[in-house]
Amino acid sequence: MTAGSGICDGRVVIVTGAGRGLGRAHALAFAAEGARVVVNDLGVGLDGSPGPDSPARQVVEEITAAGGEAVAHGGDIATTEGAASLVRTAVDAFGRLDTLVNNAGFLRDRMLVNLDEDDWDAVMRVHLKGHFLPMKHAAAHWRAEAKAGRVPQARIVNTSSGAGLLGSVGQGNYSAAKAGIVGLTLVAAAEMGRYGVQVNAIAPAARTRMTEGTFAETMTAPDSGFDAMAPGNVSPLVVWLGSAASAGVTGRVFETEGGRITVMEGWRPGPSTDKGARWTPAEAGDTALKLLAEAQAPQPVHGAQ
Known part of the structure; x- marks a missing residue:
């Protein structure tokens, strides 16, 4: 773990799903910038089935071996008790909470006609409910702090996906959950600002257990040795969003991949017309076609032919 600039000195950060992949990279990056970290990981398989042991302790040991401070949390954050104990762990261990990074998730990919109800429910549970709770x-916790006169500089960083922004063939459940996270982020940003909380989301692309089939090969910039798909490339933006330095940034979605950061611009009104009276179906159709001819074409769904 390389020492950083100390942008998160004194902050206490929770990272869910931090035993591997992006979450592990985030936890290590926050610790390198001076944060004390709660490393949450249930230690499950890629499909959400129980694993033999949790990797959270290994990440904690990496952080402490490098001189940082961290504790492990193995609770299920998609349950009320698990989510409540997650916050209690931060406060009990370090006396405060400043940043929450919601990252936990897994995949159960199927084409829609083959997608079982259990596969739908499981992915919704870990991604969407696992962000909400x-x-x-x-x-x-932060509302209570604000009401007690201790208004925090609190931060939440949620994890969406390009699949949530554009859709992804074979990932109807995952795409719906990740789109839901964007909506949840916007609502949370609007509701929680009064308590000193900023809420943003990222849509990352990196090589992890969830994406190893997509990003199996190392992508390197010519003559630089830069691995564009390394999970650690995503973490600097997450650390900044989770720090006090991001003051004033809330309700935004960032796509991040390799060395690129993109501010995503969501639904905005496009071409429009108002008859001032009820349309007939034929009129509505003709009007819709004219408006579509004036509108920008949508971005293609990931994996579409």
Whole structure:
């Protein structure tokens, strides 16, 4: 772990799903910048089934071996008790909570006609409910702090995906959950600002267990040795969003991949017309076609032919 600039000195940060991949990279990056970290990981397989042991302790040991401070949390953050204990762990161990990074997730990919109800429910549970419940309990803590006159400089960083922004063939459940996270981020940013909380989301692309089939090969910039798909490339933006330095940035979505950062611009009104009266179906169709001819073409769904 390389020492950083100390942008997060004194802050206490929770990272969910931090035993591997992006979450591990985020936890190590926050610790390198001076944060004390709660490393959450249930230690499950890629499909959400129980694993033999949790890797959270290994990440904690990496952080402490490098001179940082961290504790492990193995609770299920998609349950009320697990999410509540996650926040309690931060406060009990370090006396405060400043940043929550929601990252935990897994895949159960199927084409829609082959997608079982259990596969839908499981992915919705870990991604969408697993964002909602930690946010709810962290926000309750920060609201109490604000009401006690200790308005925090609190930060939440949620994890969406390009699949949530554009859709992805074979990932209807995952795409819907990740789109839901964007909507949840916008609402949370609007509701929690009064308590000193900023809420943003990232849509990362990196090589992890979830994407190893997509990014199996190392992508390097010519003559630089830069691995564009390394999970650690995403973490600097997450650390900045999770720090006090990001003051004033809330309700935004960033796409990040390799050395590129993009501010994503969501739904905005396009071409429009108002008849001032009810349309007939034929009129509505003709009008819709004219408006579509004036509108920008949508970005293609990932994996579409």
